[in-house]
Amino acid sequence: MLQAAVKWVDGLQFVGNSGTGHAIVVDGEPVVGGKNTGMRPTELLLVGLGGCAGMDIISILQKKKQQVASLEINVKGQKAAEHPKKITEMEIEFVITGKDLSEEAIKKAVELSMEKYCSVKATLEGVAKISFSYQIL
Amino acid sequence: MLQAAVKWVDGLQFVGNSGTGHAIVVDGEPVVGGKNTGMRPTELLLVGLGGCAGMDIISILQKKKQQVASLEINVKGQKAAEHPKKITEMEIEFVITGKDLSEEAIKKAVELSMEKYCSVKATLEGVAKISFSYQIL
Numbered sequence: 001m002l003q004a005a006v007k008w009v010d011g012l013q014f015v016g017n018s019g020t021g022h023a024i025v026v027d028g029e030p031v032v033g034g035k036n037t038g039m040r041p042t043e044l045l046l047v048g049l050g051g052c053a054g055m056d057i058i059s060i061l062q063k064k065k066q067q068v069a070s071l072e073i074n075v076k077g078q079k080a081a082e083h084p085k086k087i088t089e090m091e092i093e094f095v096i097t098g099k100d101l102s103e104e105a106i107k108k109a110v111e112l113s114m115e116k117y118c119s120v121k122a123t124l125e126g127v128a129k130i131s132f133s134y135q136i137l
Numbered sequence: 138m139l140q141a142a143v144k145w146v147d148g149l150q151f152v153g154n155s156g157t158g159h160a161i162v163v164d165g166e167p168v169v170g171g172k173n174t175g176m177r178p179t180e181l182l183l184v185g186l187g188g189c190a191g192m193d194i195i196s197i198l199q200k201k202k203q204q205v206a207s208l209e210i211n212v213k214g215q216k217a218a219e220h221p222k223k224i225t226e227m228e229i230e231f232v233i234t235g236k237d238l239s240e241e242a243i244k245k246a247v248e249l250s251m252e253k254y255c256s257v258k259a260t261l262e263g264v265a266k267i268s269f270s271y272q273i274l
Contacts, residue, residue, distance in 0.1 A: 126263020
């Protein structure tokens with residue numbers, strides 16, 4: 001069971017406490033009365049997607065003895081114009097560097113995350129259309 | 138356009154940087170090789186849901202001149218047993234205190250958020266079945 005308790009602080013600022021004992025600040029944008037002291041709630045979905053996929057890919061590549069030096073996941077999201085402004089499209093790009101990397105291993109790791117393991121992707125793709133790509137630098 | 142860049146640090150630890158300029162740490166649980174230095178990616182979805190709904194409700198209640206003293210949003214999520222372990226059910230409970238609160242105003246604010254405004258709920262409910270309730274203390 002996943003759990004979180006989100007408490008109002010002031011204005012549109014809230015602190016979210018998770019069941020695993022971590023806290024983060026979320027806040028609204030100034031045009032709607034927020035003070036931008038923390039991420040927007042919708043941005044958390046993007047970080048969740050990138051983090052989930054990143055953990056899968058690092059785990060898989062380490063099992064395949066790939067020497068990854070860096071992994072960055074760039075996530076973009078497009079919201080609908082009308083309320084409730086759901087996220088309709090997401091793009092996720094994996095940028096990997098390392099030594100003697102096998103493109104085949106990387107392609108397979110990305111596909112396993114996106115198609116089999118990433119629980120955030122599987123949850124979000126009910127509404128959002130999610131596309132992905134990778135680059136080896 | 139929403140944006141985030143999530144960078145691998147070490148182990149299963151990543152730092153997510155959002156387009157609005159905020160950073161958070163995500164990490165895995167120790168049984169899969171993480172060090173629990175930050176939230177799980179799936180927990181971000183719960184905090185996002187609670188934060189999004191909280192911002193709506195505070196904004197609506199302030200417009201209705203309600204004197205809210207505190208608002209806490211408790212969010213629970215149930216994951217499927219099989220990979221990709223998508224979130225299948227979420228429960229969101231709003232606990233409000235204040236002075237001379239109108240139950241009608243609170244009920245309406247909660248319903249407006251859940252049924253009309255909350256973009257995170259609208260995005261997640263493609264896969265997860267989301268239920269909600271409120272308490273005035």
